[in-house]
Amino acid sequence: MKRKKEGVPDFIDKEYEILNYLSSEYVPKVCEKTEDYILMEYLKGYDFKEALRLNRKTSLLLGLKLSYFLDKKRVYHSQLGRYYHLIVSKDFKNIKALDFERAKVDTTQKNLLQIVGYYMRDFYPFLKEEIKIYKSDIDSGYERIVKKIMLVDD
Known part of the structure; x- marks a missing residue:
């Protein structure tokens, strides 16, 4: 349950x-949903x-998905770098994002870049070309990023 916050209009x-x-x-x-x-x-x-x-x-x-x-x-979440905004199911088959009160509609693709930037810094040199592609062709870039990650040993 999320309750209305004082001084934050239209949050709910x-x-x-x-x-x-x-x-x-x-x-x-x-x-x-109520107004409170x-x-x-x-x-x-x-x-x-x-x-x-x-x-x-x-x-x-x-x-990444x-x-x-x-x-x-x-929809730009803006807070995916805070690990508690992401919940992974116990069977590791699903993930959900929480806390969209600061989210906004945006024409740029920044969520995947947040995941890479916060949680995959060690992969960045390995994914540099794919990230560049993602910025101009989101579908192709995403597919290439996933394929590369699949090649990495656990």
């Missing part, structure tokens, strides 16, 4: 609108920091 409405717009396996489902709160599904799983510790490669691929989805939908 903004989060609700973005969650409804994104409505997918990558965001929590909204169960109820949003009630969302409870997510069981690991925050991204713990998920990376337990299964790095799979978690990174899930993070989520960020690619957000980039395709043109």
Whole structure:
């Protein structure tokens, strides 16, 4: 449950609108909304920091998949570098992003770059060309990034 915050106008409405717009396996489902709160599904799983510790490669691929989805939908989360905004399911098959109150519709693709920048710094030299491609051709760049990560040993 997220409650209305003092001094933050339209916080509940903004989060609700973005969650409804994104409505997918990558965001929590909204169960109820009032002007004072949003009630969302409870997510069981690991925050991204713990998920990376337990299964790095799979978690990174899930993070890339989520960020690619957000980039395709043109929603810039802006806080994916905070590991607690990402929840990975216990079976490592799904990931969801939380806290969209600061998110905004944006024409640039920055979510995937956040994942790479915060969690994959050691991969950056290895992915430099693919990231460059992603900036100009999101689909081709994403496919190339995933293929390269798949080549990395756990």
